[in-house]
Amino acid sequence: MPIGSQPPGRRGTVDRPYSALNLRMVLAAFGFVVCSALAVVLWHAGWTVPGWLLAAWAVVAVVDMVVVQLRRRARRRCDGGREHSLFE
Template structure:
């Protein structure tokens, strides 16, 4: 009877933000990894371990996002969504 549920009246539906999520995950990995190395060099073991764990989670997240990007590319037969795919 009207527009589809969840569709906004003033534009197309939103697209996936996988590229942004990948960039943020890699940024988190670099920052947390660098901070972990700095903490270990300064002799701060506990903050270094915590930051290394955060870096590991960010790297795992980046891997998962890349997996999802590949799945999307296969499902859509190679359709490109941005310059980075």
């Protein structure tokens, strides 16, 4: 899948994107922090399997943050450097 400002064949334009990338970045960062903290707490409590599952979700959140950042950069290139609010 090419990483552009928006995937091909999706609704939305550069002026009206279909995805709130900044909000998605905030939520992915929140998921990373929460999953990492809970994984550490579970490991210290002796619950290793749930700790590893939460650690895996933390890795998924990091991958999501990387993909979102690539799409945000592509959107910024298309818009000529214009900043976006949290919900666009």
